[in-house]
Every structure is written in C-alpha cells, then in structure tokens.
Amino acid sequence: MTLLLFFPVLLFGQLRNSDVYKLPEMGKENIRENINIPGFDGYETLKCDFHIHTVFSDGKVWPDIRVNEAWQQGLDAIAITDHIEYRPFKDKVLGDLNESYNIAKGHADHLGFILIKGAEITRNKPIGHLNALFINDANKLALEDPIDALHEAKRQGAFVMWNHPGWPDDKSTLYPVHEQLLKDNLIDGIETFNFLEYYPLTFDYANEYNLAYMGNSDIHHLITETYGGEKLARPLTLVFSSERSEKGIKEALFARRTAVLFNGSLAGKDDILRKLFNAAVHVKKIENNSGYTELSNTSDLNFILLIGNYRYCLSPNKTLRLKLPETGRVIVENCHTGKDSKLEFILPLQ
Ligand SMILES: [Zn+2]
Ligand SMILES: [Zn+2]
Structure with missing residues (x-):
C-alpha cells in the first residue's frame, strides 16, 4: 500500500527542499491532442478557430489562455477577434483594441503557435457582425460607418467573414446591404456554424457567392465550459494550406479552400468534401x-x-x-x- 501510494511521486516528484515537495511540471497544460485529418492535392489540413473573445471585449478569459486552450485541443491556429464597439470591461481592463492580440502573441510565439490578428465589427442587423482577419491595426477600424471600417480592414489586407447570419433573430436573411458588400468584394467568407448552431441557408450562400465556409466557436467563456474537453468537440474551420503558417492560411482562405467540422458533421463545397473523404x-x-x-x-x-x-x-x-x-x-x-x-x-x- 505504501509503495502504491508513493511510487508515482518517487518516479516523477522532485524534492525541492525539506519543506516543499514540488510536483513536476508535466500537468495537463503540456498535453496536446493529436488530430488526424489528412490533406489532399499537396495541402495539409490545419485546424483553426477564427472567432474568439477575451476580457478585452465581452469574454471572460485572459488572452494567453486562449492560446493554451487551442494548443491543448490540437488546433493549429486561432484568431482573437474582440468586438470593436462592445467592451463592457474597458474601465477595468485597460489597453487599446490591439492589446488582447499583443498579450496573446507573446505566448503564441513562445509555443510556436499561429495567432492571427482580428477584430469583430459589431453592428445591429441588417449588416450584423463581421470579423476582419489578418489586420495590422484594430484601432483604425473604430469608425462610425461600418462600411468605412470594412474598407479600412481591406486596406490592411483583411479577409472579411460575415458572422453568425442566423443570430440573434433566428433568420439567416441576406439583406440588400450584404448583396452590395458582396458586389464590392467586402465579404470573403461566411460563418455557416457559430457557437452551437448552424445555418443551412449559408451553405447555399457560400456556394452561390463563392465564399469560404467558416465554422467557429465565438467562445466567450472557457472553451471546456461550453464544449467539454472531448476531442473534436469544439467547431473548427479546416483550412487546406500549402504551408503551416499565417501566410499559408491567408492564401488558402482567399482561395476558399476550407471546410467546417462541427458536432461530428462536415460542411463545405462539394469538390472539397469529396477530396477530403477520398483522402x-x-x-x-x-x-x-x-x-x-x-x-x-x-x-x-x-x-x-x-x-x-x-x-x-x-x-x-x-x-x-x-x-x-x-x-x-x-x-x-x-x-x-x-x-x-x-x-x-x-x-x-x-
Ligand atoms: Zn458577433
Ligand atoms: Zn463574436
């Protein structure tokens, strides 16, 4: 009995001094899920989440924790996308609109993890919410007119995603303002899955307007609070990329080489899912x-x-x-x- 109780400690513990017995730093935070999803046509499959909040908007989590969660769950890249216009904790959590990215970026670099800079332009319907990804200065998106904000995002080279078209009114209506944005090349991708819901109409929008299928958590709380810790429980945007880098992901998104994995199902363009299935x-x-x-x-x-x-x-x-x-x-x-x-x-x- 004594041996059973102390054997693991003897094996893995470390006596710091006679007052402190320190357990080794090999806890869960250093364990990562390996997710096996093959690529095709010379592309590798990167597991990504392009919609994530922190305390710098209305999330409940410090930015670098987002990087840990994603690394542990086997992801290859995330984007931090705090709201531009909605920051309920801004009197308590200081810093500008780039701060959450800056904090998380140091940690991502430490882990060799890909972190993409983003922001969520947050307006009421009909235009709704739009994520600008691969931006370089979120402060410049704080403009009165959301169309101006989108043009500024594009000036910074952004990929723009139309977020959760079916929220909050349970209608995935494509309004005239979206038709205009599509005409002006101001929308590149569409969230077919967000948080815990998917929007069947958006599959057709993605096909008809040649938008990238996107599926993301839009997580505000700890990821395990919403999805648990099961492998592949959280939604993912699968990106078929020629290289494991921000540059590769950006190229793949603009080329619309994505699919969405949610709750054990996939959504994507026919040719992409066919290749993925064959692989x-x-x-x-x-x-x-x-x-x-x-x-x-x-x-x-x-x-x-x-x-x-x-x-x-x-x-x-x-x-x-x-x-x-x-x-x-x-x-x-x-x-x-x-x-x-x-x-x-x-x-x-x-
Ligand atoms: Zn939103
Ligand atoms: Zn959001």
Whole structure:
C-alpha cells in the first residue's frame, strides 16, 4: 500500500527542499491532442478557430489562455477577434483594441503557435457582425460607418467573414446591404456554424457567392465550459494550406479552400468534401469473389453512410466491410454540400 501510494511521486516528484515537495511540471497544460485529418492535392489540413473573445471585449478569459486552450485541443491556429464597439470591461481592463492580440502573441510565439490578428465589427442587423482577419491595426477600424471600417480592414489586407447570419433573430436573411458588400468584394467568407448552431441557408450562400465556409466557436467563456474537453468537440474551420503558417492560411482562405467540422458533421463545397473523404477513406474490393468491399477510415473524422436501405457509421480509424448494392450509390449523410444536398458518390470509385 505504501509503495502504491508513493511510487508515482518517487518516479516523477522532485524534492525541492525539506519543506516543499514540488510536483513536476508535466500537468495537463503540456498535453496536446493529436488530430488526424489528412490533406489532399499537396495541402495539409490545419485546424483553426477564427472567432474568439477575451476580457478585452465581452469574454471572460485572459488572452494567453486562449492560446493554451487551442494548443491543448490540437488546433493549429486561432484568431482573437474582440468586438470593436462592445467592451463592457474597458474601465477595468485597460489597453487599446490591439492589446488582447499583443498579450496573446507573446505566448503564441513562445509555443510556436499561429495567432492571427482580428477584430469583430459589431453592428445591429441588417449588416450584423463581421470579423476582419489578418489586420495590422484594430484601432483604425473604430469608425462610425461600418462600411468605412470594412474598407479600412481591406486596406490592411483583411479577409472579411460575415458572422453568425442566423443570430440573434433566428433568420439567416441576406439583406440588400450584404448583396452590395458582396458586389464590392467586402465579404470573403461566411460563418455557416457559430457557437452551437448552424445555418443551412449559408451553405447555399457560400456556394452561390463563392465564399469560404467558416465554422467557429465565438467562445466567450472557457472553451471546456461550453464544449467539454472531448476531442473534436469544439467547431473548427479546416483550412487546406500549402504551408503551416499565417501566410499559408491567408492564401488558402482567399482561395476558399476550407471546410467546417462541427458536432461530428462536415460542411463545405462539394469538390472539397469529396477530396477530403477520398483522402480519409480507402476503398478496397476484396478479390475473392465474396462480394465484399472494405471502406477503411484512416482519420479522426466520422462518416455516416447511407447505402441502399442501410445506414452505417464509419467511425474514426475503423474499417467497414459490406456488400454494395447494384447501384453502388453512397450518400454521406453528415457531409453537407448545400442546404438540401449531401456528398454523394458511386462505388467502386472510378
Ligand atoms: Zn458577433
Ligand atoms: Zn463574436
């Protein structure tokens, strides 16, 4: 009994002096989830969250904690996007609109983690909220007219995302002001998923206006308070990038090479999800006349397959053996490619 109790301490503890017994610094904060999502066409898949708040707007968390949370949960990059116009703690938490990024940036550099500078332009509907990413000075976005703020963001080279189109009124209406912004190239991406909700209409907007599919936490509290600590519980924007860098992410976003992973489902343009599925799932026909085909999922993604009259769950790192129906038709029920469309293909793949 004595041995059992003290064995781990003997192995990993460190006697600092006769008054203090210091446990080693190998706690949870130094443990990171490895997320396995393959890339394709020479691009690697980066796991990102482009919508995050801190105490410098209406969040409840100090900026560098956001970097820790993301690193621990296996992300490759985040953007800190505090509200420009809504800062309820500004009398208590001093600093300008760049302060939250500056604090987090020191820590991100220490960890070798990619931190993108952003801000949320925050107005009532119809225009609503818009995130400007890859900016260099958030203070210059504090302008009376939100259109002026967007032009200033663009002058700084920003990628602009239309945030949570279905919030707060449960209507994802694309208003004339958005049509004008789209015409003027002032919107590049759209949040199809935000916090705990997704907006089916935005899948069609993304397809029709060639916007990047984005899915983010918009987290205000600790990430585990909202999503728990389970692997892949928080929503992610998957970015298919030629390199692991801010530059690579920016290029990929402007090229619309993204998909969204939320609650075990994916959303994205048809060609992107098709390539992602092909990279994740290997299909093999068994060459012994048994009529079996094997689908091997080599990723941490989950796929729900509708084949004939049956629904199969192809879980992460599992192989499914089945007899294909005549048609070979497979619908991937949890891969949204539009408001009313799912990823679909015929097996065996040509
Ligand atoms: Zn917002
Ligand atoms: Zn927000």
